[in-house]
Each structure stands twice: as C-alpha cells, then as structure tokens.
C-alpha cells in the first residue's frame with residue numbers, strides 16, 4: 001500500500017496560456033511569504049505561455065479584502081472590454097448618438113484598453129494563526145466568499161490563501177522553509193491551476209467537452 005495518500009495534483013498536462021488574460025490579487029500581510037508565493041505564481045503563468053501584458057497584479061491590505069477586490073476586478077475587466085467594443089464602433093462611425101463628427105469619415109479610434117475580460121483570477125493571502133479568534137473568522141469568511149465570487153461570476157477564482165497554524169508552516173508552503181527541506185512553493189500550483197481552469201472554462205463555455 002502507498003505510504004502517502006495525500007498528493008499534489010499532476011500538472012504535467014500543459015494548457016496553452018498564450019491567449020489568456022489573468023489577474024492576480026494579493027494581500028500584503030506577511031510580506032516575505034506573499035512575495036515568494038507571488039513570484040512562484042508569476043513564473044508558472046509565464047511558463048504556461050501567459051503573456052506579460054495579459055497579467056494584471058493588484059494588492060489589498062489583508063486577506064479579508066480579497067473577495068471584494070476579486071469581484072471588482074472581474075467587473076472592471078468587463079467594463080474595459082465593453083469600452084473597447086464601444087471605441088471600435090465609434091471609430092467606425094456606427095454608434096455615435098451625438099453625431100459629433102463633422103466630417104463624413106471619422107478618424108478611427110485606436111483603443112488602448114484591453115478587449116478581453118479576465119479568464120481567471122488568483123487570490124493570494126497568508127493567514128497565520130495568532131492568539132485570538134481572528135484567524136478562524138477570516139479563514140472561514142474569505143474561503144466562502146471567494147467560492148461565492150467564482151460561482152456568481154462564472155470566472156475561475158484560484159484559492160491562493162495559506163491558512164497556516166505556525167510561521168514555519170507558511171514558510172514551508174512558499175518554498176522558504178527554515179530546515180534542510182525548503183518546502184514547495186504553492187504559488188506555482190496556483191499559476192498552473194489558473195491556466196488550466198481558464199482554458200477549461202473557455203472551452204466548456206463554448207459547449208466543447
């Protein structure tokens with residue numbers, strides 16, 4: 001019988017991230033651990049083909065702020081995509097209700113706004129248990145709320161929140177362990193999970209299985 005049952009998922013199947021747009025929202029509490037997780041996440045996104053200009057990084061004070069930030073970032077990316085579509089139509093002179101152009105052929109508007117909403121959002125936070133009940137309340141509410149955001153929006157939200165009982169646990173799970181074994185940087189898994197889930201969600205959304 002296998003000695004260890006608990007295993008990380010197999011991320012050897014590659015998904016093409018070259019056409020995906022992904023946001024990373026991270027908290028700033030426990031910065032040393034956050035920085036390592038963020039670096040691992042970004043390295044994996046790029047390794048899977050996600051382009052630099054298609055990665056947006058935002059930060060919030062603490063993990064409790066993550067769910068609202070993720071929800072707003074998703075909504076904002078739809079506004080950006082809508083604005084681009086409107087710009088393009090305006091540039092073609094199709095939907096200008098005020099008829100502002102005096103000439104018959106308005107100059108084309110070259111939009112600098114990204115035209116694509118986020119395909120996935122990675123929420124990164126590090127919660128370390130203290131001597132009060134804050135840890136329990138924040139872990140519980142943040143995990144439920146992040147799940148709610150992804151189900152409400154239909155955009156995959158990757159749960160990149162470490163809920164560590166000790167500082168050493170947090171360090172080990174970000175590849176910064178103090179012992180001989182530095183541990184595994186879970187940020188890498190979150191980057192890979194984002195590309196996989198974004199690819200699946202696109203395909204499933206088009207009815208392709």
Ligand code: RBF
Nearest residue numbers: 027029061062063064065125126127128134138
């Ligand atoms: N935020 C984190 O991301 N990680 C923590 O370990 C953490 N511990 C906290 C402990 C206490 C006692 C308090 C009051 C807040 C903590 N926060 C932590 C911040 C929290 O997520 C949030 O930013 C603030 O409560 C403001 O809404």
